[in-house]
Amino acid sequence: MRVLVVDDSRVMRQIVVRALRQAGFGSLEVVEAGDGEAGITAVADEAPELVLCDWNMPGTSGIEMLERLRASGDRTPFGFVTSEAATEVHDRAAAAGADFVVTKPFTPEVLHEAIEAALAGVAS
Amino acid sequence: MDDGALEGMDEIVAEFLVESEENLDELDQQLVALESDPTSRPLLAAVFRTIHTIKGTSGFLAFSDLERLAHVGETLLARLRDGRAVATPQTVTVLLHMVDAVRGLLGRIEQTGSDAGADLTGVLAEITAELEEGGAPATGGAAEGQAPAAAAPAAEPAPAPAAEPAAGTDEVSPPPAAQAPEPAAADVAAVPAPVEAAAPAPAAQPSGSSPVPKPAPAPAPAAPVAPAAEAAAPAAPTGGEEPVAQRRSGEASVRVDVELLEQLMSMVGELVLTRNQVLERAAAGGDAEMVRAAHRLDLVAGELQQGVMQTRMQPIDHVWSKLPRVVRDLGSQLGRQVRLVMEGADTELDRTLLEAVKDPLTHLVRNAVDHGLEPPEDRRAAGKDPVGLVTLRARHEGGQVLVEVSDDGRGMDPRVIGARALERGIVDEAALRKMSTTEVLGLVFTPGFSTAAAVTSVSGRGVGMDVVRTNIERIGGSIELESVVGRGSTTRLRVPLTLAIIPALVVSCGGQRFAIPQNGLRELVGLDRERSGGATERVGDAEVHRLRGHLLPLVRLHEALALGEPEPGESSVVAVLETAGRRFGLVVDAVLATQEIVVKPLGGLLADLPHYSGATILGDGGLALILDVQALSRSAREQERADEHAGENEVATHDSTQLLLVRVGARRMAIPLDIVTRLEDVPRDRLERIGRRWAVQHRGEVMPVLDLAEHLGELTSGEESVPLVVHAVGGRSVALAVDEILDVAPAATARVSHLGDPGLSGSAVVDEHIVEMLDVRQAVLAADATFYDEADGHGRAGSYVPPRPRSPHDAHQDVRA
Numbered sequence: 001m002r003v004l005v006v007d008d009s010r011v012m013r014q015i016v017v018r019a020l021r022q023a024g025f026g027s028l029e030v031v032e033a034g035d036g037e038a039g040i041t042a043v044a045d046e047a048p049e050l051v052l053c054d055w056n057m058p059g060t061s062g063i064e065m066l067e068r069l070r071a072s073g074d075r076t077p078f079g080f081v082t083s084e085a086a087t088e089v090h091d092r093a094a095a096a097g098a099d100f101v102v103t104k105p106f107t108p109e110v111l112h113e114a115i116e117a118a119l120a121g122v123a124s
Numbered sequence: 125m126d127d128g129a130l131e132g133m134d135e136i137v138a139e140f141l142v143e144s145e146e147n148l149d150e151l152d153q154q155l156v157a158l159e160s161d162p163t164s165r166p167l168l169a170a171v172f173r174t175i176h177t178i179k180g181t182s183g184f185l186a187f188s189d190l191e192r193l194a195h196v197g198e199t200l201l202a203r204l205r206d207g208r209a210v211a212t213p214q215t216v217t218v219l220l221h222m223v224d225a226v227r228g229l230l231g232r233i234e235q236t237g238s239d240a241g242a243d244l245t246g247v248l249a250e251i252t253a254e255l256e257e258g259g260a261p262a263t264g265g266a267a268e269g270q271a272p273a274a275a276a277p278a279a280e281p282a283p284a285p286a287a288e289p290a291a292g293t294d295e296v297s298p299p300p301a302a303q304a305p306e307p308a309a310a311d312v313a314a315v316p317a318p319v320e321a322a323a324p325a326p327a328a329q330p331s332g333s334s335p336v337p338k339p340a341p342a343p344a345p346a347a348p349v350a351p352a353a354e355a356a357a358p359a360a361p362t363g364g365e366e367p368v369a370q371r372r373s374g375e376a377s378v379r380v381d382v383e384l385l386e387q388l389m390s391m392v393g394e395l396v397l398t399r400n401q402v403l404e405r406a407a408a409g410g411d412a413e414m415v416r417a418a419h420r421l422d423l424v425a426g427e428l429q430q431g432v433m434q435t436r437m438q439p440i441d442h443v444w445s446k447l448p449r450v451v452r453d454l455g456s457q458l459g460r461q462v463r464l465v466m467e468g469a470d471t472e473l474d475r476t477l478l479e480a481v482k483d484p485l486t487h488l489v490r491n492a493v494d495h496g497l498e499p500p501e502d503r504r505a506a507g508k509d510p511v512g513l514v515t516l517r518a519r520h521e522g523g524q525v526l527v528e529v530s531d532d533g534r535g536m537d538p539r540v541i542g543a544r545a546l547e548r549g550i551v552d553e554a555a556l557r558k559m560s561t562t563e564v565l566g567l568v569f570t571p572g573f574s575t576a577a578a579v580t581s582v583s584g585r586g587v588g589m590d591v592v593r594t595n596i597e598r599i600g601g602s603i604e605l606e607s608v609v610g611r612g613s614t615t616r617l618r619v620p621l622t623l624a625i626i627p628a629l630v631v632s633c634g635g636q637r638f639a640i641p642q643n644g645l646r647e648l649v650g651l652d653r654e655r656s657g658g659a660t661e662r663v664g665d666a667e668v669h670r671l672r673g674h675l676l677p678l679v680r681l682h683e684a685l686a687l688g689e690p691e692p693g694e695s696s697v698v699a700v701l702e703t704a705g706r707r708f709g710l711v712v713d714a715v716l717a718t719q720e721i722v723v724k725p726l727g728g729l730l731a732d733l734p735h736y737s738g739a740t741i742l743g744d745g746g747l748a749l750i751l752d753v754q755a756l757s758r759s760a761r762e763q764e765r766a767d768e769h770a771g772e773n774e775v776a777t778h779d780s781t782q783l784l785l786v787r788v789g790a791r792r793m794a795i796p797l798d799i800v801t802r803l804e805d806v807p808r809d810r811l812e813r814i815g816r817r818w819a820v821q822h823r824g825e826v827m828p829v830l831d832l833a834e835h836l837g838e839l840t841s842g843e844e845s846v847p848l849v850v851h852a853v854g855g856r857s858v859a860l861a862v863d864e865i866l867d868v869a870p871a872a873t874a875r876v877s878h879l880g881d882p883g884l885s886g887s888a889v890v891d892e893h894i895v896e897m898l899d900v901r902q903a904v905l906a907a908d909a910t911f912y913d914e915a916d917g918h919g920r921a922g923s924y925v926p927p928r929p930r931s932p933h934d935a936h937q938d939v940r941a
Contacts, residue, residue, distance in 0.1 A: 009177045011140045015184050018136065056173055083180040105183040 004048035006039035023112035036060025055082035152449035162211040187239040393722035400743035437472035461511040471518035474622040488529040496533035530614040536607040538564040549787040631712040634687030786862040789838025801852040830907035
């Protein structure tokens with residue numbers, strides 16, 4: 001599976017990638033981006049099957065990135081990985097077309113379930 | 125969360141430390157900038173984000189103290205970001221303390237692997253107090269946090285694409301600080317949002333916390349902060365102008381181990397050496413094809429070297445980024461208002477050099493704030509902006525990096541510096557009179573200049589400008605000072621781009637080849653053996669060369685390295701070298717070439733050898749040791765101390781008596797040069813008390829030492845290194861310890877005093893000033909009562925004999941007879 005991980009923190013990207021591996025997504029191909037702008041470019045260039053994105057980033061934020069992707073017609077499954085747990089964050093994510101929001105800190109199991117559900121939703 | 129949740133944590137923790145450290149450096153800068161622009165949204169968003177990231181990550185890594193601290197800090201920052209409070213200088217101070225505490229915890233993690241055990245009560249209390257002061261009560265995080273929570277949906281009933289509910293973060297939080305050591309809410313594993321498309325049941329909660337995705341919004345209708353919160357929303361997007369934004373993009377760059385870069389550099393070094401050899405062979409062989417191939421190799425190797433060097437380059441901002449904080453803290457401590465401007469922060473230099481300029485730069489910036497800038501009221505009185513300006517500039521210039529530290533403060537008065545130098549006995553008045561303004565300013569780099577009187581609690585850290593200069597010169601750089609009284613000062617550093625490959629002069633001596641780094645090289649002078657009697661002469665035990673009317677102390681490489689006697693009759697070359705503002709001549713057999721050399725460190729047993737800073741391989745495959753100019757300069761100093769000022773003054777006319785001028789306590793004394801056998805410097809701790817006398821071990825023998833200060837009832841200034849004036853007759857020596865060797869000067873007149881001053885034999889006039897003449901015989905006897913019993917057989921007593929026309933050479937011969 002090809003996953004794009006967008007986060008301005010290298011460590012957080014590393015944590016997400018590690019959690020993905022531990023969640024059992026063995027044959028992972030990971031593309032990383034450090035902000036929303038780079039993320040949008042990476043979606044176009046790398047055609048990932050899934051985007052895991054931070055909310056709060058310098059420059060183009062996660063929600064902006066999602067809104068721009070969806071506005072351009074892109075439908076790549078998109079999940080937020082964020083420590084923003086506020087309701088309106090979730091609402092806004094949903095409204096913009098996000099498939100799920102996973103709140104930090106999370107466990108590999110939680111990540112796994114969220115992703116499985118999102119991918120299943122796409123498949124059906 | 126349990127430790128097993130994520131494997132391979134060590135690596136992640138290490139990465140976390142690196143990343144956090146980088147972010148904290150930025151944070152310091154951003155917070156300082158915030159002080160002058162307390163409502164800047166991009167700044168607030170960036171500062172918030174950094175702490176937010178640290179909080180989020182430490183949650184994963186189970187650093188609960190760090191998480192708690194970052195959380196409280198975040199709460200305060202969220203309030204600023206959302207416009208519910210405005211940062212005061214006090215707020216900034218508190219936030220800086222938080223950053224320091226975070227640093228402390230990171231250090232603790234680095235050392236012990238855990239953040240537990242640090243005392244955070246002080247800083248937590250500070251932040252809490254700040255939260256309470258900020259108007260919005262900080263009691264019960266929930267109430268405080270949920271006000272905007274309720275407000276936000278109200279302000280934004282439909283998903284408005286432009287706005288972002290910026291107030292969000294507060295809600296995640298457990299109540300601030302102390303009560304909640306382990307923030308339970310933050311531990312909630314996953315809260316999948318009820319999104320229309322994918323609507324599976326929310327994931328299981330391993331921690332057992334409530335899976336309810338929507339915490340009931342607290343009814344807090346009175347939310348006057350809502351507009352502010354909304355207005356704050358665009359902050360995050362606009363934050364994109366900061367450098368943070370472009371820096372990390374997963375695809376455009378990779379991270380490489382520094383170790384690997386070092387290896388690459390060293391291999392490129394080898395390649396450059398091999399290229400030099402191939403070029404030489406190809407040129408000699410005359411095979412046109414081979415020559416072409418060699419030139420291609422030359423080109424490619426050159427570009428490869430450039431490329432690899434480029435990878436080791438880092439912007440000077442890495443060092444500068446720490447300075448706003450330094451300036452801020454210092455400014456508030458000293459009551460100075462300071463604006464720090466940086467130009468050319470992206471100027472790159474080799475990372476090893478970057479490390480080397482860090483301390484000198486910090487010192488210069490501290491000096492600028494402490495000594496350069498005046499207090500605001502003085503500035504106002506002088507018609508200046510009460511806010512002082514310190515400017516850092518960096519740029520590439522002629523293959524070097526130029527770094528300037530300027531202030532618009534009071535400037536340096538050459539008269540004051542001159543007076544201080546006189547007072548400290550660094551120069552005498554005659555020498556001072558001849559100096560240009562730049563030379564006078566340069567006196568601040570002299571060891572011993574910036575001492576007690578200049579020490580404040582801030583800048584006087586025992587590191588004077590002389591150390592700054594030494595450190596800059598050690599890396600092949602130079603330093604100069606420019607100042608206009610009342611307008612300010614500028615210190616200019618020039619450092620090489622890299623240390624790995626340097627231009628050097630290859631010389632031969634005693635059949636071996638040596639490389640001299642060119643940055644200290646001033647000129648080359650041929651020494652004609654035929655005429656060498658006229659061209660070199662002796663002062664005490666030391667050899668000097670008369671160069672354009674100035675005396676240049678000489679070091680013979682043959683002697684310094686014990687290479688044996690040079691071939692008689694051969695001419696030699698003097699390489700005029702300068703280090704620490706001091707010139708000396710290095711006598712070698714011949715100059716062979718100038719060449720770019722690759723510096724190889726000396727390892728193992730060779731590393732401790734003095735006089736060498738490394739080795740290199742020359743074009744023909746042979747080895748050459750690289751001479752350490754600073755070390756040679758020191759050995760020049762050990763050999764003779766009468767150099768510095770003798771070198772700067774006019775050469776004495778031979779028909780008058782030469783005097784060695786020394787400082788003893790606060791007194792300037794003269795000692796007839798003809799009784800001086802040699803001058804030495806010994807570390808004070810090598811002086812040993814034997815009974816009521818002092819002695820020093822010298823070449824296996826015990827030499828009595830008389831402390832002249834004690835002898836004359838003066839207070840010694842007690843430097844670490846003690847200059848000794850050694851008087852030897854007939855195999856016996858005594859040493860007179862002085863505080864400083866000042867000069868060698870001709871005495872215009874001298875007379876015996878009959879006043880019976882204790883310890884003195886009379887006075888002499890030097891440069892129109894009267895100096896006291898030491899009664900050498902009395903002093904020598906005080907050191908060794910039996911000295912003359914045997915020595916007198918040689919017919920020379922220490923008592924000063926009134927001058928008679930005589931060449932110093934004769935005197936010298938006498939003493940050595």
